[in-house]
Amino acid sequence: MGRPCSDGSERPLAACRESAYMFRQFREEVETALSAALSSLDLPTDDLGVEEPPEDVPATLASSVAFRLAGVVGAAPPKVAADIAEEISVEGYDYLAAVDTQGPYVNFHVTDAYYDDTLDSAAADTEFGRLPSTGDSVVVEHTSANPTGPVHVGRTRNPVIGDAVANLLDFAGNDVDRHYYVNDAGRQMAVFTWAYETFDEEDLDSEPARDRIEYDLVRYYQKGNTYLEEADAADAEAAEEEITAILQGIEAGDEETYARVEEVVDQVLGGMRECLARLPAEFDEFVKETRFMFDGSTRDLADRLKETEYAVYEEDAWQLELDDYGFEKNLVFLRSDDTSLYTTRDLAHHEWKFDNYDRAVTVLGEDHKLQAGQLRAALDILGNDVDKLENVIYSWVNLPGGETMSTRKGTGVMLDDLLDESVSRARDEVEKRLEGRVRDDDLDEDDIDRIARQVGIGAVRYDIVSKQPTKTITFEWDQALNFEAQSAPYIQYVHARCCGIVDEAANAGLDATDVDPSVLTTEAERDLIRTIARFPAVVEAAADDLEPHAVATYARELAEVFNTFYRECPVLDADEDVGAARLALVKAARNAVANALAIVGVEAPESM
RNA sequence: GGGCGCGUAGCUCAGUUGGACAGAGCGUCGGACUUCUAAUCCGACGGCCGCGGGUUCGAAUCCCGUCGCGCUCGCCA
Numbered sequence: 142m143g144r145p146c147s148d149g150s151e152r153p154l155a156a157c158r159e160s161a162y163m164f165r166q167f168r169e170e171v172e173t174a175l176s177a178a179l180s181s182l183d184l185p186t187d188d189l190g191v192e193e194p195p196e197d198v199p200a201t202l203a204s205s206v207a208f209r210l211a212g213v214v215g216a217a218p219p220k221v222a223a224d225i226a227e228e229i230s231v232e233g234y235d236y237l238a239a240v241d242t243q244g245p246y247v248n249f250h251v252t253d254a255y256y257d258d259t260l261d262s263a264a265a266d267t268e269f270g271r272l273p274s275t276g277d278s279v280v281v282e283h284t285s286a287n288p289t290g291p292v293h294v295g296r297t298r299n300p301v302i303g304d305a306v307a308n309l310l311d312f313a314g315n316d317v318d319r320h321y322y323v324n325d326a327g328r329q330m331a332v333f334t335w336a337y338e339t340f341d342e343e344d345l346d347s348e349p350a351r352d353r354i355e356y357d358l359v360r361y362y363q364k365g366n367t368y369l370e371e372a373d374a375a376d377a378e379a380a381e382e383e384i385t386a387i388l389q390g391i392e393a394g395d396e397e398t399y400a401r402v403e404e405v406v407d408q409v410l411g412g413m414r415e416c417l418a419r420l421p422a423e424f425d426e427f428v429k430e431t432r433f434m435f436d437g438s439t440r441d442l443a444d445r446l447k448e449t450e451y452a453v454y455e456e457d458a459w460q461l462e463l464d465d466y467g468f469e470k471n472l473v474f475l476r477s478d479d480t481s482l483y484t485t486r487d488l489a490h491h492e493w494k495f496d497n498y499d500r501a502v503t504v505l506g507e508d509h510k511l512q513a514g515q516l517r518a519a520l521d522i523l524g525n526d527v528d529k530l531e532n533v534i535y536s537w538v539n540l541p542g543g544e545t546m547s548t549r550k551g552t553g554v555m556l557d558d559l560l561d562e563s564v565s566r567a568r569d570e571v572e573k574r575l576e577g578r579v580r581d582d583d584l585d586e587d588d589i590d591r592i593a594r595q596v597g598i599g600a601v602r603y604d605i606v607s608k609q610p611t612k613t614i615t616f617e618w619d620q621a622l623n624f625e626a627q628s629a630p631y632i633q634y635v636h637a638r639c640c641g642i643v644d645e646a647a648n649a650g651l652d653a654t655d656v657d658p659s660v661l662t663t664e665a666e667r668d669l670i671r672t673i674a675r676f677p678a679v680v681e682a683a684a685d686d687l688e689p690h691a692v693a694t695y696a697r698e699l700a701e702v703f704n705t706f707y708r709e710c711p712v713l714d715a716d717e718d719v720g721a722a723r724l725a726l727v728k729a730a731r732n733a734v735a736n737a738l739a740i741v742g743v744e745a746p747e748s749m
Numbered sequence: 750g751g752g753c754g755c756g757u758a759g760c761u762c763a764g765u766u767g768g769a770c771a772g773a774g775c776g777u778c779g780g781a782c783u784u785c786u787a788a789u790c791c792g793a794c795g796g797c798c799g800c801g802g803g804u805u806c807g808a809a810u811c812c813c814g815u816c817g818c819g820c821u822c823g824c825c826a
Contacts, residue, residue, distance in 0.1 A: 188766085195769060205768050208806060218806075245806095246769065287826070327826050458824050469751075469822080476824040483826050507820050510753065536754075536819070570788070580786045596788085608762065611754060613819060620761060620775085624788055627762080627774040634788050642785050682765065694763060697773080708781095708790050727785090749788075 163259045164201075164678045167236040171202050171249045174237055178228040184210055200241075200248030201255075201671065207245045218245030256658045256667075259674040260722070263729035264653060270676045270736045272314040272684075279315045280494050281307040283504035284417065284424075285322040287329050288409040290359030291351070292416045293553040296506070298535045298614070300422035301605040301742065303504040305689035306533055308740045310502070313684030318498070322490065323429045325406045327483055331387040333358075333409075334402045335380065336365025351557060355412030358405065392480045394435055419560055420602060420742070433489040439481050442489045442523070446474055449522050466518035468511075474519075484512060488519055495525055502687065504533045507611075533687050535610035563622050564597030570624055571596070571749075580641065582748060592749045596630045597622075599743040603629030606741045607693035627697055629743045632734060635700040635707075636745040639731035642712050646724050649713060653724035660719050661726065665706040669726060672702045676733045680740070689741055696737035703730050 168191065176186045190205040207222035214221050222242040229240045229247075238252040263269045283303020286296055304319070311317040324330065340361055349356040369377055390398025410427065417423070433439045443459065446452055451461050457477035463470075474485045494501040505513060513532050521527045571592050575584070584592070604621040608614060624630040646653070661670065676695065683691040712723040735745045 190766095190768075192768075193765080196772095198769070203769085205807095208768070211806070244769070324826065329826065456824080460824090467752080473824050478824080480824090482824070507754065509821095509826085511821055512826085514753090534754085539819090574786090574788070577782095578786070579782085579784085582786090604761095609755095612762085613755070615761090617761085623761090623775070625775075626788085628788085630788050631774090634786080638786060638789090645785055686765085690763090691765080694773095697763090701773085704789060705791095707785080711785065713785050749786085 162677065163236070163255060163262070164674045164676075165681065167249075167251055167255060168202060168678070170234045170237040171204075174229050174231065174234065174240075174249075175204055175206070175225070175247070177230070178225055179206070179210075182224065182228055184213065184225075194246070194248065198243065198246075198248065199250070200243075201251045202249045204247045204249070205245070207247065211245075221245075222247050253659055255674070256661070256670050259670060260656065260658045260725050260729055263673050263676075263732055264725040265728075267732055268736070269729070269732040270680050271312050272677065272680060274316075275314040277315045277499040278318070278497075279310050279500040279502060280318045280320055280498040281310065281502045281504070282320045282322055282494075283307070284422065285324070285505075286413065287324045287327065288355075288406050288413060289329055289333060289362050290409065291353075291355050292413055292556040294556055294559055295538050295553050297556050297559070297601075298538060298605055298610065299504055299506065300417050300420055301602050302533060302535055302610055302689065304420065304422040304742050305606050305692075305740060306502060306504060306687055308742060309680070309684050309687075309689050309692065312736070312740050313680055315500075315684075318425045319423070321424045321427045322487075323406065323410065323427050324483065325402060325429045326388075326391050326431045326434060326486065328384070328388065330402055330406060331384045331391075332365050332369070333362045334387055334405050335384050336361045336368070337405050338401070339380075339383075340364050340368075350555070353412045353415065353557075355409045355416075358409050358412075389478075389480065391431060392434065399431065399435075416557055419557070419598065422742075428490065430483075430486045430490060433486050433493065434481065438489040438493065439486050442492065443475050443481065443485055445523060446488075446519070451522050461515075461519060461522070463515060463518050466514075466521075468515055468518065472515045472519065484516060484519070487516055488523070491516065491520055491530065492523070492525065495520075495529060499529065501530045502533065503530070504535070507534050507536050510534055531687060533610060536613040538614045559601060559621075560598055562618070563601050564593050566622050567597035567600065567624065567630075568593035580748075584748070588748070592746060595744040595746045596624065596633060596749065599629035599633055599738075600624060602743050603632070603693060603741065606743075607690055607697070609688075609690055629738075630749075632696050632700040632738060633743065633746050633749060635703050636731060636734045636738065637747060637749040638707060639703075639727050639734065640747040642724070642727045643731065645713055646720075646727075651713065651717075651720055651724055653721050653728060656722040656725045657718060658722055658725075660722050663710060665702075665709045666723070666726065668702050669706045669730060672699050673726075673729050673733045676737065679737075683740075692737050692740045696734065696741065699730070699734055699737065703734070706730075 171191055172189055175189050175191070179186045188206070188209060190209065191202055192205065194200050194203040207218040207225060210221050211218045219242065222245050226240045226242045226247050231237050231239060236251050236255040237249060239250040241248050281303060284300045286292065307317050307319045337358065345360045345364055347360060349360065369380060372380070387398055387402065391402060446461060447459060451463065453460050453462055458473050459475035460471035460473045463472055472484065473482060475481060491501065517527050517530060520530065568589065571589050600622055661667065679692060679695045683689060710723055712720055712727060715723060738745045
């Protein structure tokens with residue numbers, strides 16, 4: 142197909158990521174051939190209806206175009222399909238071998254070269270599935286939880302989805318940065334700072350739930366909030382004055398006030414960061430909103446907003462009328478005391494993103510949806526290209542009793558506890574299986590630790606990332622920590638099995654470098670190779686739609702197909718040429734599974 | 750009340766721009782380990798795709814209505 146190698150890399154065999162193109166090239170060939178046939182029949186080519194047929198249909202792609210053209214032609218769809226199929230020429234294509242029909246459907250079949258090339262490149266390329274560079278730089282902002290205390294499960298979708306979206310965009314050929322936006326100038330942090338400075342250890346009602354800094358400090362935050370609710374009016378008002386003083390100090394760029402707040406922010410954030418690293422969700426940059434106050438960009442932005450036709454000055458505050466954008470309520474961007482609001486700073490933050498990146502993706506909870514819409518509108522008013530900004534919105538995670546999770550109230554399941562529990566259950570499983578273990582690879586204590594961690598954390602991540610973000614999740618331990626089919630361990634097990642076979646084959650001196658895929662004739666083998674071939678197209682579609690859960694679904698399908706293959710097709714005990722081809726297939730499966738897992742953020746164990 | 754999202758098997762969820770009989774897993778029942786790792790495989794049972802209309806050759810998918818659940822509508826974030 143001759144797509145240029147835009148990243149200039151020189152990877153062995155898979156030059157220019159050709160490996161990524163088998164299915165996609167075939168799809169293009171089908172579209173080209175079908176278009177040509179329709180044109181020569183004087184039929185419209187605007188909707189080719191190319192799709193993947195159901196599993197029991199032997200074709201790799203199909204078209205339903207005959208349905209739509211039946212009226213135009215004045216014949217029944219099966220007749221139209223037959224005529225079209227007759228007109229299609231498969232001359233000169235690498236992967237398009239034959240065309241036939243099944244009722245009203247036109248079916249397209251692949252050449253041996255399709256399987257050949259898929260097997261060759263997927264088996265040899267540990268980066269199989271990675272797409273060529275788009276040349277785009279993308280910032281993925283996710284999590285961005287206020288540094289008020291330990292991360293709880295209610296917000297765990299954000300780092301899990303966010304990290305997967307970042308991985309996915311990276312794998313789809315983008316240059317990705319991961320950002321955590323830190324709200325260090327808001328009221329919450331002012332309350333926290335005041336509480337931290339006001340109360341002493343002996344004022345607190347409880348011991349830290351865990352030996353890490355944010356579990357210690359959150360008690361001050363909770364104490365402060367309780368005090369503000371329960372203290373008598375005069376005391377509460379005095380506290381409010383101190384809190385306001387902190388906010389105004391930050392707004393004025395007072396360095397001493399800033400230092401007081403950051404002492405709290407940096408400590409709490411440091412602890413949260415350790416927790417998130419367990420997932421792992423790590424960041425290239427923690428971007429503090431105070432940065433956009435101190436550099437003057439928030440002030441400049443507010444001044445520019447004032448100049449727009451949407452700006453009004455009502456009730457002593459500067460506001461934006463967003464009726465044209467479908468928002469009834471005005472968006473206040475400067476308070477009556479002339480201080481900025483969260484959204485004002487976030488606007489400056491986003492213009493900074495636009496200055497530095499080609500695209501900006503934000504992962505946020507549905508409770509921020511309205512704010513995100515207003516943000517987009519305001520950015521548009523300021524003349525930004527808001528198409529560069531995309532959001533991934535996720536719904537809440539509830540506890541079984543319908544209870545909500547709140548840091549302020551101290552309710553909810555902490556992410557640390559969830560991960561500990563999961564790793565602990567995984568360890569029980571590992572130890573339980575140790576006795577009946579067939580494989581004699583002598584797992585030591587370190588292996589058991591490793592497997593328990595990979596499986597336990599993988600199970601939690603997969604449970605979250607495999608579901609559509611828009612759906613509400615009710616969190617249930619047994620559901621999340623089920624280690625059987627349709628879970629991370631099920632898929633991880635496939636990877637471990639592949640690695641096991643590859644190891645054994647190496648010991649036996651079996652070579653898979655120059656294989657003949659035509660000996661792979663069973664349904665199980667062909668299913669597996671077809672599934673592997675789809676992987677790059679899955680990555681492409683998932684990245685286009687910012688839907689990492691599609692990769693999670695694919696990984697599960699691939700694992701299922703592999704397990705059937707595994708049962709039916711021995712590698713080491715087969716005839717030499719069959720064994721070699723199957724070994725190549727195992728290597729290809731291993732690479733595809735490993736990379737699918739990498740995208741969703743689940744570790745791929747080499748043994749378990 | 751207005752806006753947005755969700756409603757698919759008993760439970761948890763897939764289902765590509767509308768397309769070939771709506772698919773998995775868990776659970777239930779029944780089979781398969783002297784075998785490259787059984788965290789596996791094979792089979793059975795299980796559906797007015799919330800409900801009612803509409804568009805279409807064709808609707809889980811698009812449109813309208815309706816019911817239920819969630820989020821949201823601050824000079825909070």
